[in-house]
Amino acid sequence: MSEKNREGKRTARERLAIEREKQKARERRRRTMIVAAAVVGVLGLAAVVGVIAANAGKDEEETAGPVVAPKGAMGKDGLAIPVGQESAKSTLTIWEDFRCPACANFENMYRATIHELVDKGQLKVEYHLATIIDGNMGGTGSVRAANAAACAQDAGKFTPYHDVLFQNQPQETDDAFAENSKLLELAGKVEGLKTPAFEACVNDGKHDSWVARSNEAFQKGGFRGTPTVLLDGKDIFGDQKNPLTPAKLKQLVEAANK
Template sequence: MSEKNREGKRAARERLAIEREKQKAQERRRRTLIVAAAVVGVLGLAAVIGVIAANAGKDEKDAAGPVVAPKGAMGKDGLAIPVGKESAKSTLTIWEDFRCPACAQFENMYRQTIHQLVDKGQLKVEYHLATIIDGNMGGEGSVRAANAAACAQDAGKFTPYHDVLFQNQPPEPDDAFAKNDKLLELAGKVEGLNTPTFEKCVNDGAHDSWVARSNEAFQKGGFRGTPTVQLDGKDIFSDQKNPLTPAKLKQMVEAKAQ
């Protein structure tokens, strides 16, 4: 074979090798584009799924029904049930759970003093309802009782029914308040409360969503527990070194009323 022929074959092999490398490079680029497109597609699908999930959450929330606050509720998001004259110079804010034993102890000790100060026009109270015992112990007595109390607010009977619930609070492990029949039975102790309208409100759970919103506000508030008692925004019930007494509460409110 002549030198010229050998050079020609060598050149042909080199051109063939170069062409193969070009084809391989094109194939790599094609695969890269396919993978990139797949990744974009997955991310796009994830975004769509996220939107669907978010919308599904909204639908589930909406399916639970709108948040229906009881009549006269006030404050941020309408989560406070007010008692007393708006002109009172002192405001007592109380976060309570109807299944909470410590809340019942507070109410039994301070009830008379609070009622006296409210009746004198010196104190207004804002009640907020929580349901932490349901979460801790299981059951739904906190929710059911809170809904019933909100129904009593609709009827203008919140204070006496609130007091009856705490005066008849079952032992903490006993979820007796989960039964609407029990709550309706206790409503019989409040004159004029046990009406068909009240009964329907209780049985329908008319304010369940509002109760859930109130408990959510309690959890986000970073409070130490129930009861949380604040006088004009200051926690006055948690200081163990200087414990609150009914006499001290009365003294603080009357001093500001002067």
């Protein structure tokens, strides 16, 4: 066999090997898409948002600077914002992202029940803030809104501002919360919140590093996504076979308080 023929066969083998590798890569992508489609079918749209979110944002750069927790933050590394009486017998732990549509759906459905139980002294809530939608969709709205909420906690106005943010949540693809001016505009809906101290806190990103630390804790926590809702440490939200309702939440909390 001539050297030219041997070279031609060697080149053909190399092309075939390359094509095989491309085919393997295509097959891996196809299997991944099939698995993702199966998840959609089993969990439903809202749950899928959480599943996807739980695996996103892992490549975000950590914010530099000292970690400054908001006033009254508690728990490990001071990452929980508490609401309600410490003496309440039941604790609701909520992981949320202000850009997360499923979180807004949860808040709009359960807000009145949670407020009622907190006001009765039967429930205390520990809010944890995540920024996974920034990782999914791009942008900084999750981070900016979380910092602003932490600034509202400094001012003793976390709950009403938290509610205003979810009640005015933009579309997931609209990074409106990335603009501090928008966050300050919404602060005007909370009586007594929009002060020079609050504005400086928002504009300076006072709690940005704390927000990054909180999101890191979420990523390491192994949660399926946002919202993650735990009652006395037990995950009570997202089970399609035994769905939570406001009435059921009220029943669980009242039973614990008997």
